[in-house]
Amino acid sequence: MPSSVRIGSQDLTVDVSSLGAEMQALTSSDGRSWLWTGDAAFWSGRSPILFPIVGKAPDDMISIDGTPYPMAQHGFARRNEFRLAASTATMCRYELAASEATRAVFPFDFLFAVEHAVTGRAVTISAEVSNRGRKIMPFGLGFHPAFAWPLPGASGRAHTVTLDNEGEPGLVRLVGGLIDPAPLPSPFDKGRLVLDHGMFEQDAMIFPEGAGEGLRYGAEGGPALRFRFENLPNLALWTKPGAPFLCVEPWHGTAAQTGASGELSERPSTTLLAPGTTARFAFSVEIGQ
Template sequence: MTVTLTNGTLTVAVEPLGAELHSIKDPHGRELMTNADPAYWTGHAPILFPIIGAVQDDRYHVDGTVYHLAKHGFARRSMFVKVAQTDTSARFELVDDAETRKVYPFAFVLHVEHRLDGATLHTEVTVTNSGDRDLPASIGFHPAFAWPLPYGRDRAAHRMVFSDAEVDTVAAIAANGTIAAERRPSPLDGTLLTLNDALFADDALVFDPVQSDSVTYGAEDGPQLRVDFRGMPKLGIWTKPGSAFVCIEPWDGIADPEGFAGDIFDKPGIHRVAPGATHRAAMSVTLVE
């Protein structure tokens, strides 16, 4: 059952499947997220866990045993339980079971919390290792925002402004979804990314590492969205050319390097969570008018 949160400034809708944010509306009821056109992509804002991107051939190794895991992991297709709710916040929980252990042989408790504060939506994800051995995990966010935003500006007028200067190359995605050895020139002009479909002809732009801790998106002379992601070391920007959305994706992990065949604990971007410990990732979205 859809969970609705509102504070008079923002109204959001969250689905228990994936604890996924499906809608952010401004004070006038205008939708700020994707229209989820099935001709392009039906996602809204999936939570990425326990991996981000693809593992080589959808397979990975734990102590010599091979497991199969689809791109971005299983949390986005798992049914969460709502464990707390107020008018402005909701907390969801996913606990390992026989199905998750078929693809991820670890004990965990995953929490996703969405919380409104004025014109800001905060989302926090925590994974707690409830087992007796180290837990390998990455957490990522994948929100898809309306492109164009509903403020009368053309799609071509939309851009992103990074909070800091970035390195002059970005990671490239190979045909199988892994990270290619050769990097691409960065399309940034200083801190400005002018959006156009051609940027995404070869999949996402992957800033690894990302120096910024926020990106502001929209037309220069209209209301904008600021996405804050302090502490997240990587950032993906993605769309399907021709669609009506663009994703701003803070990650604390990344896809396998092309050809990687090592153990999951040796995978770049994997966090080793000790028994009883918790790993956290957070982002926020603010409407700037």
């Protein structure tokens, strides 16, 4: 059975499960809950971590050097039990090492480490992927955290996503779970997007590039969450229409494109990790106004 660890500061408490190294709760000292509750009536996830693919593969199959392997949407890490490698009052580190089961679908020797660390009113979630094998390892890595919409105490207020870079990144959509590469007009206006559930009737809004390294998700004149991204060039926003959550998803890697090869190394934004090296990806979220 999964176990959990609670870490925190005087301002913030974070609960993390050993199943998928997934954050389960994000609670400020005033008792307000900022993370989605995982109500299965809408979506049972809370903050899954996506590895070794982000999104879907054609017919749920990937190819590695021409050999096909079964791979479910968003990969296998979120469904695996991680080992608690270290913990303190403010930090926990979980690890998933390659096993016979993972090699059957992803033939590489890897170590996947996920760390949650709290500082003041912020939590930083980092992932390190180490290639312990002798050949280049392709993979995608993504974070899929869901936050309350409306935010605590902000019912009835308009909610916005505002990019730090004031950009207007191009939008792409999914068709059957795969990316249609045809670019669409950006829904951002000088970096600002007023959220509406109708935007998600065609599934996620995906921004392959140009969203920058930080954003604010907040209610007009009310509470807000501020994000910073490290080595995560892709961004997605997602909810189920009418559901009371918003996923703010920074990725390095996306779903396969429609009509494209199933080869993992050819997917958009795939990392090609050399033997004996480690790649790091991280985001932080801070509670503020």
